[in-house]
Amino acid sequence: MNLLQINTSIRGEQSHSSHLATLLTEKLQAAYPDSELIKRDLAQSAPPLLDGAALGVLFTPAEQRDAEQQALAERFDALIDEIQQADRIVLGVPMYNFGIPAQLKAWFDAIARADLTFRYTESGPEGLLRGKKVYLTLTYGGQHSDTPLDTMTPYLQTMLGFLGMTDLTFIHAEGLARSGDVAELALRQAELEIAALEI
Numbered sequence: 001m002n003l004l005q006i007n008t009s010i011r012g013e014q015s016h017s018s019h020l021a022t023l024l025t026e027k028l029q030a031a032y033p034d035s036e037l038i039k040r041d042l043a044q045s046a047p048p049l050l051d052g053a054a055l056g057v058l059f060t061p062a063e064q065r066d067a068e069q070q071a072l073a074e075r076f077d078a079l080i081d082e083i084q085q086a087d088r089i090v091l092g093v094p095m096y097n098f099g100i101p102a103q104l105k106a107w108f109d110a111i112a113r114a115d116l117t118f119r120y121t122e123s124g125p126e127g128l129l130r131g132k133k134v135y136l137t138l139t140y141g142g143q144h145s146d147t148p149l150d151t152m153t154p155y156l157q158t159m160l161g162f163l164g165m166t167d168l169t170f171i172h173a174e175g176l177a178r179s180g181d182v183a184e185l186a187l188r189q190a191e192l193e194i195a196a197l198e199i
């Protein structure tokens with residue numbers, strides 16, 4: 001059992017989404033004591049940006065790349081290898097400016113690769129990252145889930161589903177920028193939801 005925890009908050013030790021993700025990972029580790037864990041912090045180590053040059057490199061056969069291009073291709077390939085190996089994925093995702101963190105978008109751009117993580121068939125696209133379970137801890141300063149302002153939940157469902165990951169468990173903690181004890185209560189509620197999860 002390979003576990004992959006991906007933190008995407010830019011707030012380091014202060015991060016609520018990473019804190020909740022860690023609780024989930026600890027629960028998975030307790031359920032699968034022999035599991036191997038990889039923790040990837042996309043804010044500390046951002047994926048390469050899929051710009052025009054990078055796209056060109058990925059479409060250049062390996063034997064025609066120069067050393068710099070090959071090194072860049074290997075950074076993309078390593079992220080694909082990591083997600084292919086993972087059986088359980090825990091994803092901590094804060095809302096920044098009404099969307100997912102830019103680093104997480106860069107990660108999706110890095111791992112979406114035709115014939116490796118998805119393919120086109122006569123009946124439409126098919127995700128190749130199958131048989132995985134994904135747990136997501138989403139944090140918001142406001143209260144947006146189940147409204148059109150929550151761009152994160154539908155996007156994550158679409159993107160992960162496109163890649164073949166359809167077994168998704170969402171934990172939402174909302175109102176974390178609100179005054180009074182709203183934030184504290186939302187965090188405690190999310191922690192209780194994690195504790196009650198059937199892994």
Ligand SMILES: Cc1cc2nc3c(=O)[nH]c(=O)nc-3n(C[C@H](O)[C@H](O)[C@H](O)COP(=O)(O)O)c2cc1C
Nearest residue numbers: 009011015016017094095096097098139140141142
């Ligand atoms: C740069 C930045 C932008 C933010 N934009 C939004 C936003 O658009 N909507 C929202 O509800 N909360 C927003 N927030 C609040 C965060 O979602 C909230 O603080 C959450 O706890 C962040 O998760 P984290 O603690 O894991 O970083 C923003 C916070 C930061 C730092």
